[in-house]
Amino acid sequence: MKHAFLVLLCLSYLSTAVAQNKYTISGYVEDAKTGEVLIGANVYDQNTLLGTATNTYGFFSLTLPEGQVAFTVSFVGYPAYVDTFYLDRDTQFTLPLASSFDLDAVEVQATKVNRIEEMTQMSTVSVPIEQIKQLPAFMGEVDVLKALQLLPGVQSGNEGTSGLFVRGGSPDQNLVLLDGVPVYNVSHLFGFFSVFNADALNSVQLIKGGFPARYGGRLSSVLEINMKEGNNKEWHGEGSVGIIASKLTVEGPLIKDKASILVSGRRTYIDLLAQPIIKAGFASDGGSGSAGYYFYDLNGKINYKISDKDRLYFSAYMGDDRFYFRERIRFSEPGYESEERFGGELTWGNVTSVLRWNHQFNKKLFSNVTAYYSRYQFNTGVEDGIKETENGVTTEEFFGLRYFSGIDDWSGKIDFDWVPNANHYVRFGASGIYHTFRPGATQFEADFGVGSALDTTIAGNNTRAGEYRVYFEDDIKVNERFKMNIGVHGSAFAVDNRWYYDVEPRLSMRYLLTDNLSAKASYARMSQYIHLLTNSGVGLPTDLWVPATDRVPPQRSWQVAAGLAQTLANEFEVSLEGYYKVMNNVIEYRDGASYLGNANDWESQVASGKGWSYGAELFVQKKTGKTTGWLGYTLSWTNREFMELNFGEPFPYKYDRRHDLSIAVVHEINDNWEVSGTWVYGTGNAISLPLQQYRSTYLGDGNDPFSSFYSSLSYYESRNGFRMRAYHRMDLGVTNKKATKWGERRWNLSVYNAYSRLNPFFIYYGSDDFGNPAFRQVSLFPILPSISYAFSF
Template sequence: MFEKTITSDLFLSPFIKNILKICGFAMFMLADPLSGFTQKFTISGYVKDQDTGETLIGANVYNKRDFNGTTSNNYGFYSLTIPKDSITLVFSYVGYESKEIQLYLDKNIELNVSLGSSTVLDEVVVTAEEEIQQTTQMSRISIPIKQIKSLPAFLGEVDVMKVLQLLPGVQSGNEGSSGLYVRGGGPDQNLILLDGVPVYNASHLFGFFSVFNADAINNVELIKGGFPARYGGRLSSVIDINMKEGNNQKFQGEGSVGLVATKLTLEGPIKNENTTFIVSGRRTYIDFLARPIIKASSEGDEVAGYYFYDVNAKVNHKFSNKDRIYLSGYFGNDKAFSRLKDSYNSGDGQVNSEDKFGLNWGNITTAFRWNHVINPKLFGNLTLTYSRYKFNVSEEYFTETNVGGQKQIEEEKIKYFSGIRDFAGKLDFDFTPSPNHFIRFGANAINHTFNPGIFAFKSNVESDTTLGSQRTKANEFAVYIEDDFKINTNLKVNAGLHVSGFSVNKEFYYSIQPRIATRYLLKNGVALKASYAQMTQYIHLLTNSGIGLPTDLWVPATDKVRPQESYQVAFGLAKTVNEKFEVSLEGYYKEMKNLIEYKEGANFLNTENDWQTKVETGDGESYGAELLIQKNHGKLTGWLGYTLSWTNRQFDNLNFGKKFPYRYDRRHDIGIAAVYKLSEHIELSGAWVYGTGNAISLPIASYRSNNQGDFSFFDGSIKYYESRNSFRMKSYHRLDASISFHKKKRWGERWWVIGLYNAYNRKNPFFIDIGRNDNGDKKFIQYSLFPVIPSVSYKFKF
């Protein structure tokens, strides 16, 4: 496929060249048929950070004379077509000094621009790339990575997902968990993309940390509704995370040492600025700290521990101003293990035994990208990806008995395995024929392999056994087109169509999903916004109700289990006040169909039956209102988010067919985040959250059946539940705080960060069980997980 001689057209076979040219010409004529008869020219190029060479995603580019403009795409590329004239171009990006360039436009111009960091806007928190009332898109928030690093962190570990939990419409699961429940959806309904590759399990440490290392991330964007047509495959949200490309100006590094983990990031150019790299690694050392304690408390020879690690790596190369390639990957794994050796005399002889246990799960994601500027108005991107998520539980028993000089050996091995593997390809185009149109179109295909759960038993004294669901292969594809266009000064529309299909065994599903979002600018500068999005999801997550254990199983839609579907409408108001505050108020309603849950008493260990026989299918709904107030500039920055919502589920064979609250239904949810720059060297930050208690099912009676037919309240082993999720835990609230001390050194910079998790020691409910009081009477007992937890970490950059 590749030629031996490297040229700027390295990856362009004649066939692909012709296809791209035809597509470009067709879209050009369709969107701007009079362009050949008017004196219009195109300015295009890349917007970058002048210190690192990192591309700036969503940078504003506009002509100061008439305010016609555009924004840079996910690779920092922009294209602006305007009439022949003297112009003043303004380039701006949050947290950077704006730059003005004057020129006379009488031909197509290639113009790459670098912006420097601003000292005035150094404290920017969460903000959109342009004023909130100007954008067509609603229910979207972009989060600068600087803000993520400034907020308090659980045990000192900066976590992207925990910052997202502070935003309206986004709820956490259990205490400390990094899981996300967006507008009534489940964790499987979030399309989490790392450099364009889906991440199926985004949790470390049983859900208490996410897999994303903030030091390796360039940009984070959350979309909760009004989904553009280019996204598909999930119902509730898109979390689009882009990795850094690597500093092309100089070699540099940064890292930290905390209570539970150490991380290090290195980046820089390779030979020259045309090729750069970044590699970032993180590992916990809980296993090393716990090993001597476990060994001292063990009667035998016992070793046990837990750790996780992850590595992010990326290399990119610029062949010319028209061609760039990227190769990126993520590799992460969690491992819990134990080994116990023992030796004793049983009376019949000497016995030597060994018991090994292992639990591990992890992700691999890799992506190859090729960007090509087909012409100044048309940008193409080809992406090939591979991803894999796996979960393993294993246990091995070995016993050797020496009786009268004769050895008797017994060996047993038990293993449970599940996972999902994807090969995928995407072809995307950005076409900007004029400032009034930004057209995107493309196609993608995914080859899935599902392992829903296999149990294997091997023994030298018993018959081997293998149980579980069959491995399933499936193919998913989609095509889309969307246009963000301006009808007049006040009215902008983003309209698109997403068409997808799914082939599994002998079944084929397809879905036509219209998407539309509008913005109307009122006279007082308030933007009135509305959106409608239809979504289809061809994969399901069979999830347990515990604390985020990785036993969740990814399974496909089949002839018995249909794809999930959702329909969401949203209305809202948005305005920037005094150039300091961005205020948005949104109301939404969402219906979800073909949701699945385990039947009563079923779980992932029931491997005797196929997973399809263990689930119930039902519907869901969620509706509510969200308020977000952001302060983006000044010494004190931050936001306040409030959510009022209702989320319900209904299954024919659960809760007697009656509608019931979803487990993570919360009537009220509040998130407040603030960062205060006390001085050049000291920064304070805090976050406070409040949420209505989770809905839970509690028994109102229990009974036992015997010959006398005895029945007594809370006595016996069979519990009676009047209805599902009819009780509420106590409300949840927590304050986190931190202080950061920054100092510049000869070799670079360093920070000492001291933090408090749950600063006022709130005993928040984790779960409720039945226990006994001092008199021996049964009662419900609330169990809490985390008290106030101090942390300290040392960060450095060189």
Template sequence: MRFLIVLFVLLSSLLLNAQVVVSGYVTDKTSGEPLIGATIYEESTKKGTTTNVYGYYSIALSGDSAILKFSFVGYGNQRFQFALNEDIKWNVEMDPFNELNEVAVNASQSSNIQDETQMSSIDLSMDKVKALPVFLGEKDVMKTIQLLPGIQSGTEGASGIYVRGGGPDQNLILLDGVPVYNASHLFGFFSVFNADAINSVQLIKGGFPAHYGGRLSSVIDIRMKEGNMKEFHGEGSIGLISAKLMLEGPIVKDKTSFAISGRRTYIDLLARPLIKAAAEDQGFGGYFFYDLNAKLNHKFSDKSRLYASGYFGNDKFYATLNDEYVDNGTTYSYRFENQLKWGNGIAALRWNYLINPKLFSNTTLTFSKYNFVVGFSEQDEQISSTGTESQEFSFQYLSGIRDYSAKVDFDYTPHPDHYVKFGTGYTYHTFTPGVNTFRQEQGSTVEIDTTFGATLINASEFWAYAEDDYKITTRLKANLGAHFSGFIVNGRTYLSFQPRASVRFMLNENSSIKASYAQMAQFLHLLTNTGIGLPTDLWVPPTDTIKPQYSTQYAIGYAQTIAKKYELSVEGYYKKMTNLIEYKDGASFFGNQESWEEKIEVGEGMAYGAEILIEKKVGKTSGWIGYTLSWSNRTFENLNFGETFPYRYDRRHDIGVAITHKFNERVDIGVVWVYGTGNAVSLGTERYLSYDAAFNGYYWEGQEIEHIDSRNGYRMPSYHRLDIGVNLHKKMAKWERTWSFGVYNMYNRQNPFYLYFSYDDSGDRRLTQISLFPLIPSFSYSFKF
């Protein structure tokens, strides 16, 4: 902490001349929602700043007067002149404009890509998310992110995120600043983020600012809506598989607001009659997921604000089978139940306090949990003239992680050429890496009631950081910082110092070159068994034998705004990762004779490639085209004979096209086309029976084993598809409705989901492909009021 105080004092000494500070909040005029990343620009000195994630800005100016220009993409610019006699508090409410007005295009270019120090970062528009066609009509932030360069989607239809050769555990997914450990619904086909509840999304793939830490590959920073401070509004939709509703409005106008949204699938309700008929009324089953977002926002004053937010969601698959019959006067009854469920819960309480116009503080208390449960129970009962006999047994497997965290963050703007962030925090982790419970009853007697498997592990994590976004000259700007973190588990302490640097040099008014360097440390591991297809992920900490993950990433790029409408970015990157873990051949989360540490291998990874993105953000036609050329490899001493092999989601070529066009206020369309090199998979070249001594050495009693020449040595066929969607809007007197129609996989491409060897009628072995999703139409009805 002494380092942070010294840095604070040194930066304060930059104030050599008396300056006047203009500060305040920039919000949407119609709703009061903060505008994150709005640009504030002083016309004569060319000095500027941006709003933080709460819409706050501060700029120190000298001289007698100044003209400030406020701008944000999708909103009309505002311009104000100030006499610089004393500090000024100036809140700005901005009007959204009609993007069909082409005159507004030039006026909306507020923060051009070539001006920003940060590279490998993309801000995602929620309007774009809602306009693009999606799988089964379910608007999904994570599916839209998959269309961006450097992002792999994993398997067909899944919402997984694999960034620049990293695994799913290497993504720091934040919802209102709280980590979300499992972002998937419906076995990965949808994400947990309800688009109606989200205000902004930022993706960072490299050059990470120092205030982020804890993961190796990416940060996905999602902010929920704070609630309309002006008027009560709502929106909702009904689609093929789910319905959702969002309500927001003021509790006390311009002082206290709320936002609450909920979503639930009704697949189980629609399918229940069919399942019962198929089971002849002897059983039923189903699957559903639901989630709930809520947020309260209270303004004590211009200096003090309080936010409370939360998310809770669950997936549940269940099946029940009943049977009863009578034989020789004895009634036999049987009941079998099984369930599979997983879910997240998070909560955050944050307090913003403006210490002075230059120093903004944010204090946060958070809670996060993820649980996975699979289990079954069986009941048998016999009723006869001599009495009743019953037997019951049950089994349950539980894994998860639970966090309690506190942190304080500061934004400090001593001078227009400096934007400083610093802070510190602490998290208390509780890991449940696979706990089993077994219970057996005979009549009224409990014969077995036991818990076995891995035990709970408690750990502490702490961190501190400081960074400065520093304009060195008119052409040269840098973000320099460091992140220090530590992890304490089972008496062992791991420490990590992680320097970060991003540099931007302006070639001319419209173009720049950028470079970045970042060291990252990750104190969590995720054990994933990709062959099961279920969310059986085990979050585990480092131990005496398993060290934290580390990575070093270098990136260099070029950015340009073309004709004031198009943004071009070209980036190359190289990333080295160490202390990665994978299951040993044949191991999984099943089987508890061994601890999880004995089931894994430790190795390293390397990823490198190039990305190109061309984007148009405003106008009738908008969207992007992205291309990725990449390599991702893994090396484990005891896997693949110690030879380097491609990562499962290594994809040489990847193309994502996402275009929307607005014909008028009533009709718009969206088109998505994706192409990717096939995933790398392991396929057996031979198959033979194993010897099993437990069955007296009879070979036919053993298991069939496949011989694999090389790990991930075979490529699936390439993946590509076309999606098209149309949205039809109609404004009524007090509300607006939208019909959305879409087609997923327009030309019915049979994309590979799974490959296996089978035998034809003549006994010859052949490779068989399983494809999941053909051409799938969808529709939904949504409304706003």
């Protein structure tokens, strides 16, 4: 059976070649004004309705039979390009598309090919960056991940945070790729902001299931974010000034039409604004010093067209969060002087850099070679030093303590796109990652002035591991109605002389029921060889990546999904999907365990178990016209089961959310005014609450006549057996745009939580205003208006 299938596959590659003359049109699609490649642009022939889409690098290859073609290229926000000609030879060109913003009164319409019902891929959502930037801002900042939280199947976790919980998975199960490089910590300020600066981004795509074989390494989602390449025609820039942060992006040609550069930066400045007050505070205590918090992001990208067949890209990202405080206290009296210095800091952040080389071997074979480095690091430290001079004799003492942890990746990979004919789109490749896990080390430095300085590091043993992957996938057009994407992903992981491996089959299918309605189904098996130790759910920097081990084996999952997709009235993409996902070897902290620095003993702190999630998702999206946006609704159940937790009984996952509804709308009133709004509703998070309280005891209770020590213990019947109040919130925004001599300026007024709903952040047991026992809910953000000024030139 297996051999028969292979023979059929081979024949299908060859069949069209012998039937009649075929020629290939290949090349790149890019923005006419900026030279930016357009990812996912539709390329097709209106006569045969054969088509394809540009890949991540804007490349396409379309093989058609000899004859008259109505060659069409379309992309959201751009009017379709149509060229009719007689195809009798292989053709290659770069096609510049003019944006609708640059044309007068162009009605942009969705195109027939590669509409949602045409695509084999399911459970995939792409939201245009421009649409994300039009949504209401939070403290003056628009956030890519918060926009994605509004999609069906994606839960938002705690209030205000940017973590993504996709189809019952945890945030560590998301493969977040920035220009193809995994980013380990996507949060600033405990998750209230993500590390992605929307001004520097080109495209965002989230895959929740039916994963093509080219992706692997995480169980629950793939979030592929691509940075802009930089305008290769002329210099431009954009930026904004908000209440907590400002950002600036500059891009332009290094060599016109051949090489471009983009540099983007963002920094918060509360620390700078508050510095005079903080310094005055130190001064009032008789000392001097400073303290504050900030985060920053720096993105840079250079791309160079070596030739029509070769392109080189280098991109880098660097971002940190930093808390710091420094204090100096001087004291003097006759015969004695002292100066004490005290300081500390808490710093965490990512660095990624990637070099990619695209090469077009021929009109049908495209390759990309990638080498990258990714690092997440967390550092904290305090130091205390004193210098004393007494009667002319000076002594110095110093004590320093530093804790650091993180993960480093070096990786190389090669990917091929091979388009043998219009019925096949083959992708294959291989990759290797060299991980270095730094599970937490504490370093002491001390010099007490007695001649025996100490400088020592404990628990700093790094763990090194190799992760290897190969894949093959083919997007096959079986006939006019039936398409499938079939593939296999092989993975292996080597750590501590132990090998883990898996073969992960992938399958997606779509069948056209009518011209604009299709049925889809998919199956995907995934493996994940790294775990994230976290029990906060808020993205604390202490969250720690650790490798799979004998006691905590790799996570595995399988997911099936089925659904319907349709484009209504040529404007509304509608999809309805059901899914069932099983995750094995997921980890949770044992009862009472709390991560703070116990990295070396982490295996004994966690329990390994099983999770499963199932549900249905409805998604209605409108990407074109004056009013755009989407509606997403999810009905889902997510459970966990661990032998060692909850007496072995299944319990709801913390972010199990029965109902989750999101509405996002952007409306352009005219050329100058734009309004936007979002509304979200979600079932309350699951929590554990005590039902009764009773007297505790201890060894020796009653033996000590002077001791009356006892306390109350709480009785919990089950884990996550209760629900917080439902979460709902409305955000509103209004933007005024105006063309200026130098470009455009925009004022945006946004209101977060417009009707000031007190949404639960956590609940604790305390007392009410009259001293009676009661549960109290803590909420983070009431109504929060913000204003920002943005400009582009």
